[in-house]
Amino acid sequence: MDNFKPQGGMHVRAGHEDTDINLRGVILFIVILVISGGLTFLAASGLLRLFEWWEKTNEAQATPVQEQLHEQRGDLAKKQGARPAPDWYDREIDAKVMERTFATPRLQDDDATDMKVFLESEDDWLSSTFKDSDGNVHIPIDRAIDLLSDPKRGLPAVNGTFTPVPQYGNLTDVADAARRRLNELNAGAAQQKKK
Numbered sequence: 001m002d003n004f005k006p007q008g009g010m011h012v013r014a015g016h017e018d019t020d021i022n023l024r025g026v027i028l029f030i031v032i033l034v035i036s037g038g039l040t041f042l043a044a045s046g047l048l049r050l051f052e053w054w055e056k057t058n059e060a061q062a063t064p065v066q067e068q069l070h071e072q073r074g075d076l077a078k079k080q081g082a083r084p085a086p087d088w089y090d091r092e093i094d095a096k097v098m099e100r101t102f103a104t105p106r107l108q109d110d111d112a113t114d115m116k117v118f119l120e121s122e123d124d125w126l127s128s129t130f131k132d133s134d135g136n137v138h139i140p141i142d143r144a145i146d147l148l149s150d151p152k153r154g155l156p157a158v159n160g161t162f163t164p165v166p167q168y169g170n171l172t173d174v175a176d177a178a179r180r181r182l183n184e185l186n187a188g189a190a191q192q193k194k195k
Helices: 023-057 064-073 075-080 091-101 111-126 141-149 171-194
Strands: none
Touching: none
16 A cells, blocks of 8 residues: 555646636626626616506506496595495495405405404493393393392302312312322332432
8 A cells, every 4th residue: 555656647746726817707707797787777677667657558457356346336446446445435335345246255354343343242242131042131241240249149059969079079188198199209219318
């Protein structure tokens, strides 16, 4: 192994590369890069202006859905586009138009109004008095709180033989089992220390 000779008559020279970096090639590359960047910018701005011009000239042509909305909602739809009208406009007309135009499920067009309607219906239900088909009487929530917080009345007595029991049995039995388990663990730890 000490007599290593390169194969094929290759001559390995010690030292460094004799040629320098081609400065002309680097400058030419930078110039081409700057020119192509400028041309790309010009092409993009030209396309943008072309699209704006095309949109202005073809603005009168609407999609079939937009045409149908314009016919059903009248001049107001042409001013506002396909967006639903605000609350001061008749919302029932909008709802009927939406039902005929778009298939279900539809997105909410006014979530704040929907939440307001929902909260009002919940408040009405909590403050109403009625009797359901099973014979259960529903009273307003404020009245129920007053009745249950009255120390003279309170909760009604439990009928039958029901006696509340904790889930795991009598509390003293559970406490005794916990103490026994703790003593077993302490005894096991003491034996480990002795070994």
